[in-house]
Amino acid sequence: MTTITPQATKDAPPGQGAVGGSRTLLSFVGGQNLSLIGALAVVLALFGILNENYLSVSNMQVIAEAATITGLLAVVQTVVIICGGLDISVGSQVGVASVVSAMVFTSTGDNALLGVAVAVGVGVLVGVLNGLVIVYGRVNPTIATLAGLAAYKGLAQLLSDGRAQGYVLNDDIFVFLGRGKVAGIPAMVWILIAVAVAVHLLLTRTDIGRNIYAIGGNDTAARLAGININKYLVAVYALIGVVAAIAGILLTARTGSGQPTSGSEGLELKAITAAALGGCALRGGKGGIGGTLLAVALLGCLENGLTVEGINSFWQNVAQGALLVIAVVIQQRRSGERAVGLPT
Amino acid sequence: MTTITPQATKDAPPGQGAVGGSRTLLSFVGGQNLSLIGALAVVLALFGILNENYLSVSNMQVIAEAATITGLLAVVQTVVIICGGLDISVGSQVGVASVVSAMVFTSTGDNALLGVAVAVGVGVLVGVLNGLVIVYGRVNPTIATLAGLAAYKGLAQLLSDGRAQGYVLNDDIFVFLGRGKVAGIPAMVWILIAVAVAVHLLLTRTDIGRNIYAIGGNDTAARLAGININKYLVAVYALIGVVAAIAGILLTARTGSGQPTSGSEGLELKAITAAALGGCALRGGKGGIGGTLLAVALLGCLENGLTVEGINSFWQNVAQGALLVIAVVIQQRRSGERAVGLPT
Amino acid sequence: MCPAPSPTPEPDPPATGQNVTSGAAVHDLTKRFGPVQALGGVTLDFPGGQVTALMGENGAGKSTLLKILTGDHQPTGGRITLEGQPLTLESPARARAAGIRIIPQEPEIIPYVSVAENVYAGALPTSAGRRLDRTELRRRVTADLDRLGFTGVLDPDLLGSQLTPAQRQLVEIMRAVTGEAKVVAFDEPTSSLSEHEVDALFRLIRRLRDQGTAVIYVSHRMQEIFQLADRIAVLRDGNLVGVQDARSTSVDELVRLMVGRDLSTMFTRRRADRGRLVLDVKDLTTEDVRNVNLQMHAGEVVGLAGLVGAGRSELALALAGDRPVLSGTVTLDGQRLRHGRPGEVIRAGLGLAPEERKAQALFLHRSIRDNSSLVVLERLRRLRFVSRAAERKLVQQYADRLRVRAPSIEHEVRKLSGGNQQKVVLARWLARKPKVLILDEPTRGIDVGAKAEIYQIIADLAEEGVALLVISSELPELLGLADRVVVMQNGRVTGELGHEDATEEAVLSLAMADDIAGVTPAGASS
Amino acid sequence: SSGKESADDDGPAAPVTGKISLTYLQKQGDQEYFVGEAEGAKEKAAELGVDLKVVNLGNDANKTVSEVQSAIAQKTNGIIIVVPDPAVGPQVVRTAKDAKVPLLTSDDQICATGPDPSACDKADLIPRIGFSGSQMGGEVGKRAAEEFKKAGWRAADTRVISAWKQDVTVCGDRVKAAKEAFDAAVPGVEKTDVATDNTPTGAQDKIAATITANPKVKHWVIWGCNDENVQGGVTAMKNAGVGADDVIGVGLGAYLACKDWSGGKPSGMKAALFINGRDVGALAVQTMYDKLKNGKEFPSESFAPTTMVDAGTWKSAGVTCN
Ligand SMILES: Nc1ncnc2c1ncn2[C@@H]1O[C@H](COP(=O)(O)OP(=O)(O)OP(=O)(O)O)[C@@H](O)[C@H]1O
Ligand SMILES: Nc1ncnc2c1ncn2[C@@H]1O[C@H](COP(=O)(O)OP(=O)(O)OP(=O)(O)O)[C@@H](O)[C@H]1O
């Protein structure tokens, strides 16, 4: 009957493939992301022709830096979506971390490391709290984190009294985080790269990652296979807490002070958009970091290009919505999804 | 042996019950919504004790009126969630309708009916567009309407140049919609009641409603049962377009002019929150109008009560988040969801 | 019914485990689901080195017992012992660690990971910390496939979402027998397998038994039970009504124990004359089906036979309008059917009760009533409002006729036992009364009593002039029912046998036509 | 009812005798300026022995109507409001008038008979306490022009960036006034509008893109709707390697500008208009109190003082920096 073909099929999810070096890049990108790469190429070419400076190194740095905070959140959002959850509270968590880092920094006589450490600690606590509510309160992840969206925003406002707090740009560490460059690449972008690579390896190369795919793909199967789903869920939300805290610290470093809401509101939608555009199935079990990062890059290049061209924000909204749909339609056509029935 | 006993059990899902009059009310409320009713009673009692004016007729009218626009959107959001979709663009659709109604009104020499008609017409177009993108573009509903969120907002801003348009409070129809009362109940609340009852009957009493539940419950099975899923999806999104347009017209009537974004931004999250709190499963196939309306009422009473008590908005955020979680936790405990595994 | 090996009617005392310290046992086990008492105090041992079969009607509590043994459900009362030691199973992980495995009735597959990872989920091999060792994983899975004889049928690199029902079942089986297993329970493992895999499975079960593993085997197929079991425990309404020695009991006795009355188990259908032509399939070609020609007449029962993946289900779906048709035509009562429009096909008068009830037919969170009435709503409505009284009456009628076991027709379908869920699917199409009805594995997971009932219903429908296409992997059943048997392989019809010529051997040789070198497909008979 | 009935105007309401309760409805209540305004109002209320409730309206015109109704249902004695959008003004005025509750506005003007205060009959304007958007913009433009002249730049290699959230009407007013004041003093400098979301990071990203698009520009002048926009712009300049000497940023609010100055390093943030929300909040409560307690008519408009501050003067001007 059928014979076993040992190589991975073309449908294999990204990061499933072999161990070898050249395969790794392709697996990181993922075959099904080719249309995203195409869209990215079109955007780069288009704006590159319209404006000679668009493709300059400095503008690429600007784009990368502007996309970093969204990128970090999109990476962890990908993880939680793969395991069948969602985190709508990420933006508020960023606000909390931003305020905490700046306030601790200021109140401990400009101790940057302590500020960073406490912010990350608070991030872990918030993430674990989310996880516990979901697991032991048996609350749907969407509802639980919707509640978190309001509650943590309130927390950040209460801590800061609604104002920007502290001033950190007299400190070398924060200045480095906000403006430093290593090998021509901004420090924040390095952080994004480090987090993305770590999470990618986690998802594709460890049994932990594979278990995350299992939980999102079929929770009953995962439970019967003896995977401790509860532990995994709490851990994933804690991971989100940590990465959101890092994003909050970067926000502080960029703006110079702790921002309770400014700069973090609405990030959840951007992160989810990027993850979904990057190929995550919102019902879980499917997706990868490669696609998400491509989507982040695409959205970032688009936004920057529209601004460079001086297009007003109303048209930008229309253009972004339309382009998002077009990118996905092309992606779907290519992958040959069936037309009859619910196209999820 | 065969053990079908003809009486209905208490497990019957909401809106399933018998034909008789007294059963109808219970079926409308739904057995599993008892914890929502409990929460509502607690909120009413608490604020009623704290403040003598809280339970007054005039304050109840205020609460009902304030909740109307969210309520309308939550009702249609319930329908689309039941059939397995989602509409994140409702807020932006409201903005478009608000602007269109006011601008048409003003530019046709104060013809209110024409303003209303054109706004509804545009609503149908927008809804059908959403549906077509989802069905024929095979785009995931979340992504498609996320794109719509941006695009229609941009559209409203472009139409209005980003500012409030027209002035309608010199017209009897708009004044009646915004401030009129019938039998002591505000006109807008009557509209909500009419829409809710119509949609409830549609969902529970007609074959159309059954088919909507079927599509959300298992799309493959629905397709094999001969349901034209595509037609249904487009129709449901068109329904959303119409009701969002009505909401937009009411927004115009209430604020006196066409508002491109103010008063409509963020409504999608409120509507989804209400639907989910009211018992809709976000993966489709489950939910009902009764639960959603109760959730709208609960959130409305809570918000009003917190404001009445002069609690600042930061604490309100924290309180709303916390109470949302508590309500759901209690609901889950009561319905005895299993603790192990993903609690969706 | 299936012919049983002639048993010796010798009333031996129920066999107990020869060795009390091996295998598992349950003591006074009870389980309630709200108002439903699924188990009412069952005391039973599953000794090592023996195959204990568990029988009983749909909803008797067999799956529930197994789910408790694997920690998936918590018992309301009672104890479990393993090798004589008390054991609390607070989670599936605990049960797995203790060496208790189950192949559940409905395979649970993880969609977007490979077969290999599906098999080893929860116990993936790692090296250097938690690094997934893919080489080792592949080695193990390949070895497992080899050992179990599934090498040809299951590619370890396929994704879970790409598997056929049979392949999904094989994955479940592989999952259960990896590692150290002391107790292995099979919950109707053969319901979606064909002969070839069944043979491999039986070899596996016998090997496990010989290694001293306690095997629990749940099935509604008498033939298998007598082939495999050492002892047979019968459940009725959640209570143990007897444990029989397999060598000394008989089919009739088991049936009496299960249903509490005598039942004629053999099925013979009075064959009517063939009516007018209702369904005419000409050169139908889809992605998985090639050049199929098929004619069906009113009042005729056509059996469709074939091995796993022969394309029978694909053909059924294509006829139901759910597959893109590349070429060919389907004509129903003179009306040419357009493809891609299942609704139109249903209205034209063709119904399909599909193979995978959970994925393709049922709305698990809705009531029996909602599920059963879905395709007849247009007859029950006035001005689009559905008449509830008429609906309830109709559904009740078919639920009674099929003996659906539930507190009421308002019960959610997900709370029903597997067999009862299947009956709900059948009820839907019986209520619709189409001109042509395709039943894909209609008796999958159905108990003896209900099976007889379904055979009767099929006969009645044929009598009423319905043309029936029955797909079944249980050959005896197919041969008993069908007026003629159409055999498929690799998406092609390889032959057709009249009732008289249709023997198991003839069908199988057509089903494996390609594999038997030099044999040309037999020409269509009758 | 048809909703049209309106209470007859039967003269000024009698002075309130018991404890006075007031409601202060604010747009964007989570923004720094309005937080300060609320604090000023609360301090004043405590001093006068008045019961004061502060409600945050966000940017929601619909919530504005609801909260006005709610305050009336709570039997408040007077309403002070900062509307998110002047277009909702007539509805607010009507609702308050029907309930015979005195209405005072702060910060943003509203008109009783139409959506546009600038096209409103003087008599129909509601009494108002606050700053004038066009006056603030004018100050900013004027100061920017002064700085420009002081720096001795040429118009040809200078570019002005106006950064604001383009769907916020009052932002548009401020920026427009700044442009006019600047043009009056220094004609001929090219201007670029940058659409932001009024947050520092949003402004930083967008202005960074604008710098990219205009590599030939040597000197930059930045203003915007608030301090966030200007600070984000100044940071983007710094990151793009534009020296502090080549940037003139004129903030609006001074609450973020002061942070740049407190670092003591040279900054592109050259000045900022200090507007003290506390003063406005306190003055509004006092005015309402006088009316309710003593029957003193509202003045048609009263302004709280604004001060232009810079790195040298901000501390003495009373700017507090968190
Ligand atoms: N999750 C559940 N909730 C409520 N009732 C349940 C649930 N699972 C099983 N039951 C009920 O428990 C009883 C026993 O079901 P079980 O699945 O054990 O039957 P079974 O013997 O395996 O039948 P079958 O042969 O049809 O698979 C049935 O009445 C069923 O409706
Ligand atoms: N061993 C296999 N390996 C890969 N694909 C298979 C295999 N067996 C079947 N398929 C796929 O299954 C489809 C046809 O199977 P179908 O479900 O129609 O068969 P069937 O005769 O109903 O058998 P059964 O339902 O018993 O599996 C085809 O898409 C075929 O590619």
Ligand SMILES: [Mg+2]
């Ligand atoms: Mg079972």
Ligand SMILES: [Mg+2]
């Ligand atoms: Mg099949």
